[in-house]
Amino acid sequence: MLDSQTDEIKAKLSVEEVLSGYMQMQRAGRNFKAKCPFHNEKTPSFMISPERQSWHCFGCNEGGDIFSFIMKIEGLEFYEALKLLAERAGVQIKNQNPAQDGKKRNIFEIVEMSRKFFEECLKIKNGKIALQYLQDRGLTSDIIEKFQLGYAPDSWDLLSNFLKKKGFSEIDIAATGMTVKKDRGGYYDRFRNRIMFPINNIGGQTIGFSSRVMPGGDESQAKYINTPETLIYNKGRVLYGLDKAKTEIRQKDLCIMVEGNMDVIASFQAGVENVVATSGTALTEEQIRIIKRYTKNIAFSFDMDSAGIKAANRGIEMALAEDVSVSIITVPEGKDPADCVKNNPKLWEEAVRNPKLIMEFYFDSVFAKYDVENIEGKKKIADELLRIIGKMSNSIDRGVYRGMLSDKLGLDEDIIFEYENKIKREKAGFSNNREFDRDKVTSSRENQLQERILGFIILYPQYFQELFFDLEDYISHEKISKIYKLIRNLYLEENKLNDAILAELNRDISLQGKVEEQNGSLTHLWNVVALAVEEKIDEIADIHKEAKTCVINLKKIKLKEKLKELEVKMKDGATQEDIEKFDKLYKELNSIDIE
Numbered sequence: 316m317l318d319s320q321t322d323e324i325k326a327k328l329s330v331e332e333v334l335s336g337y338m339q340m341q342r343a344g345r346n347f348k349a350k351c352p353f354h355n356e357k358t359p360s361f362m363i364s365p366e367r368q369s370w371h372c373f374g375c376n377e378g379g380d381i382f383s384f385i386m387k388i389e390g391l392e393f394y395e396a397l398k399l400l401a402e403r404a405g406v407q408i409k410n411q412n413p414a415q416d417g418k419k420r421n422i423f424e425i426v427e428m429s430r431k432f433f434e435e436c437l438k439i440k441n442g443k444i445a446l447q448y449l450q451d452r453g454l455t456s457d458i459i460e461k462f463q464l465g466y467a468p469d470s471w472d473l474l475s476n477f478l479k480k481k482g483f484s485e486i487d488i489a490a491t492g493m494t495v496k497k498d499r500g501g502y503y504d505r506f507r508n509r510i511m512f513p514i515n516n517i518g519g520q521t522i523g524f525s526s527r528v529m530p531g532g533d534e535s536q537a538k539y540i541n542t543p544e545t546l547i548y549n550k551g552r553v554l555y556g557l558d559k560a561k562t563e564i565r566q567k568d569l570c571i572m573v574e575g576n577m578d579v580i581a582s583f584q585a586g587v588e589n590v591v592a593t594s595g596t597a598l599t600e601e602q603i604r605i606i607k608r609y610t611k612n613i614a615f616s617f618d619m620d621s622a623g624i625k626a627a628n629r630g631i632e633m634a635l636a637e638d639v640s641v642s643i644i645t646v647p648e649g650k651d652p653a654d655c656v657k658n659n660p661k662l663w664e665e666a667v668r669n670p671k672l673i674m675e676f677y678f679d680s681v682f683a684k685y686d687v688e689n690i691e692g693k694k695k696i697a698d699e700l701l702r703i704i705g706k707m708s709n710s711i712d713r714g715v716y717r718g719m720l721s722d723k724l725g726l727d728e729d730i731i732f733e734y735e736n737k738i739k740r741e742k743a744g745f746s747n748n749r750e751f752d753r754d755k756v757t758s759s760r761e762n763q764l765q766e767r768i769l770g771f772i773i774l775y776p777q778y779f780q781e782l783f784f785d786l787e788d789y790i791s792h793e794k795i796s797k798i799y800k801l802i803r804n805l806y807l808e809e810n811k812l813n814d815a816i817l818a819e820l821n822r823d824i825s826l827q828g829k830v831e832e833q834n835g836s837l838t839h840l841w842n843v844v845a846l847a848v849e850e851k852i853d854e855i856a857d858i859h860k861e862a863k864t865c866v867i868n869l870k871k872i873k874l875k876e877k878l879k880e881l882e883v884k885m886k887d888g889a890t891q892e893d894i895e896k897f898d899k900l901y902k903e904l905n906s907i908d909i910e
């Protein structure tokens with residue numbers, strides 16, 4: 316059902332129409348070119364293909380269709396992007412599961428109603444004590460209102476009675492996590508005599524709460540209690556404050572990660588609005604990926620003296636693995652940003668302007684911990700820093716910091732490299748190390764040639780018979796080979812190949828992609844390789860010649876590889892078959908050279 320809806324929307328909204336609202340486009344042959352809205356660039360490398368209804372940036376490697384574009388630029392979930400585009404296209408969205416959808420809507424209403432109830436309670440009776448506490452922490456009424464802070468009264472049933480009077484059932488209320496089921500039946504209010512911090516989704520809808528015990532209240536209770544997981548609240552996915560911070564995060568190209576809700580609110584009050592917190596959990600990979608939609612830079616401002624660094628460490632390692640650039644903001648006065656802002660907002664602003672790159676921070680702290688003059692010290696330093704460097708997904712970063720480490724330890728880089736391999740082998744229990752192969756494989760000339768050839772096939776199907784028909788043995792890249800075989804089979808079936816036939820095949824693969832993830836990435840590859848050729852098409856004087864050169868070069872690489880293998884084999888004694896094969900390959904290579 317969803318497939319037909321996305322197709323219907325795509326049929327009504329063209330990719331150039333949707334994207335033109337966000338950027339200046341110029342025509343470039345069959346495509347459009349623009350400066351990428353997702354990374355900074357001077358010359359445009361963002362390509363839009365009306366034919367394939369897709370886009371791709373050759374600078375930051377983002378790409379997809381209109382849905383992925385809207386998700387990324389507006390910071391929306393898929394369903395929200397679908398709704399937004401459906402509205403523009405005038406397409407009615409049918410509910411996936413009406414029963415569940417109805418339930419979800421009810422939960423949103425109950426949570427929203429509870430939030431308003433708590434906000435009202437902050438103005439009366441004991442709520443005034445809570446309000447006083449917030450003001451004593453330095454918060455203004457404006458910011459208290461902006462973050463919709465509230466107070467849950469000291470009662471077992473005030474909220475649930477209020478909600479029941481509004482017509483909600485006990486079961487629906489319990490499903491929001493606002494009440495807790497009693498052992499003997501019935502329900503009681505979960506949040507009692509607490510300061511309430513609503514937690515919103517990216518769209519700004521309240522989906523749950525974080526709560527703090529009242530100062531001087533029942534200290535035997537947990538200081539912080541959060542809404543449990545519900546149909547709409549998944550704590551591993553939510554970031555406190557993101558609904559308000561997202562625009563500023565994109566503009567500043569930096570997300571500041573703090574420990575507590577109060578830190579977020581105080582920072583906003585000080586005018587620093589690109590700040591979020593996790594709510595009652597350690598940072599998750601999912602949260603990092605959500606932040607990555609807005610920026611690739613995260614600055615942690617955790618209490619770096621003790622527990623904070625442990626809490627931050629895992630998050631930092633995950634961020635590095637996601638190729639996010641990480642820095643540290645040290646709070647100058649007081650323990651946390653909230654304290655700092657209360658004492659002197661200017662100091663927080665200043666601290667934010669001067670984040671320290673994470674590796675600089677690690678280098679400083681590890682080198683301060685051990686004695687670099689002695690061998691054991693050197694080993695300890697290398698152990699700790701190489702462990703972190705190894706977590707980085709970017710090979711250039713890894714190289715830079717390895718070099719820095721070798722400099723500072725006064726050891727040759729080869730020794731460091733060898734030592735790193737030793738640690739890795741020990742950790743992997745001598746199993747072969749995949750991480751090493753990865754770098755080699757992805758950027759090989761062979762792969763580049765195969766990608767380029769597939770691009771030529773897609774754009775110039777008329778040359779298929781002449782140039783590309785016999786490449787089956789030469790294409791080793793798994794996904795490219797899959798697409799190549801599909802195209803080749805189609806050519807054999809139809810006895811011809813043209814744009815229309817290929818467009819149909821692309822559509823089939825993309826439809827299947829919705830069922831099978833693997834094929835989804837095939838569509839992506841298809842679009843990217845075609846755009847990559849189109850992007851530099853002006854620089855190619857003779858398309859036919861260029862395509863042919865690619866094919867020849869690929870064949871040469873493969874043939875040389877095979878010859879080498881055979882040579883090695885023949886050193887241990889050659890059979891007649893080997894010699895014939897060698898001869899054949901050699902002749903083939905020669906004939907190609909003549910061409």
Ligand SMILES: [Zn+2]
Nearest residue numbers: 351354372375
């Ligand atoms: Zn880009």
